[in-house]
Amino acid sequence: MANAHLQGVEISATQFLDIWRHYDNDGNGYIEGKELQNFIEELQQARKQAGLELTEKMKAFVEEYGQNADGKIGIAELVQILPTEENFLLFFRQQLKSCTEFMQTWRRYDADHSGYIEAEELKSFLKDLLQKAKKSYDDKKLEEYTETTLKIFDSNNDGKLCLAEMARLLPENENFLLKFQHVKMPAKEFNKIFELYDQDGNGYMDENELDALLKDLCEKNQKVLDIKNISTYKNAIMALSDGGKLYRTELALVLCAEEN
Ligand SMILES: [Ca+2]
Ligand SMILES: [Ca+2]
Ligand SMILES: [Ca+2]
Ligand SMILES: [Ca+2]
Structure with a gap:
């Protein structure tokens, strides 16, 4: 077939x-x-x-x-x-050229802040893309694109997309998220780390605090992460934040392993 x-x-x-x-x-x-x-x-x-x-x-x-x-x-x-098909292609041709842009897009479309892009959110993402490109489409097609895109990216078949699944949209050389997959840690450890590096204890990380964390992460995981890329990592992760305040749930998308 x-x-x-x-x-x-x-x-x-x-x-x-x-x-x-x-x-x-x-x-x-x-x-x-x-x-x-x-x-x-x-x-x-x-x-x-x-x-x-x-x-x-x-x-x-x-x-x-x-x-x-x-x-x-x-x-x-x-x-x-x-x-x-041209309309379907749009999704893959869109201007997600950098990781930072990707993270901003993620933040915008995860409207309920669940940490996942669910089918409805993906649909509104695709709809915006089509409208922005002034393409005509009908609801049936939009459903088909949504369903297909979800199936393509949903590698663990839970019906929604996590950050790492969606990251396959990015070109390989921009895709530091795949590397961070290797340094993810269990929730308990992640929470400890968050508290340790949230030095002023105000419940979120600012850029300097994140910088310190990333430096140590890079040093500990030299085989996977490159300290030369630290500003790329930092900018991309900060794009997930709420105006420069990076809360625990936001950083967790990148660093905390999912419990199964
Ligand atoms: Ca969501
Ligand atoms: Ca999934
Ligand atoms: Ca294969
Ligand atoms: Ca802080």
């Missing part, structure tokens, strides 16, 4: 999801190694069968990855290669 979708001149959101799931066989969020070689082979076959040339983007892609056994692509890249 999924490889038949590759023949499409315009691939719908739902078809895109089928393709993604089919080729990311092990579900790790990337199409890599053998998965990628399969995808390339079947993409070429499908285009031939449909009597279509490879697009310029596809050609460049085959050139780059065809002989490259270590190749690895994510969703944002796949969406650029395939002739995906």
Whole structure:
């Protein structure tokens, strides 16, 4: 089924999801190694069968990855290669160029401050995007985009998106959130740390307090975090805050491991 979708001149959101799931066989969020070689082979076959040339983007892609056994692509890249429905593409093409912007967007759309983007919030996010781009859409399509986007990013299948899940929207080199996944700590430890670094004990961290915490974190986790990036980390995390006051629940999104 999924490889038949590759023949499409315009691939719908739902078809895109089928393709993604089919080729990311092990579900790790990337199409890599053998998965990628399969995808390339079947993409070429499908285009031939449909009597279509490879697009310029596809050609460049085959050139780059065809002989490259270590190749690895994510969703944002796949969406650029395939002739995906224009409105759906918007989501992946939007200007989330930096981590700071990403965090600001997160803060805006997590309207109930639950620490998650639930389906309704995601829908309003997508709706704003479509409106901003002056695209026409109907409710049914909007539902489809919401549902599909949720399925794509919701790796633990709890029906809502946490910060780390949504962070897959960011380009790899901007994606420090993935690195912070490795330094997350259990709630008990996190609470201790928060109290320790909230030096004046006023219940939130200001920029200086966060700076001190990040420095120590970087030193302790040199293999994962790079102290040279500390201002990037700091600015992005502060973008989650309430006008420069970073409360515990906000910092927890980045540093506290979810209890299961
Ligand atoms: Ca994979
Ligand atoms: Ca929410
Ligand atoms: Ca989830
Ligand atoms: Ca403080």
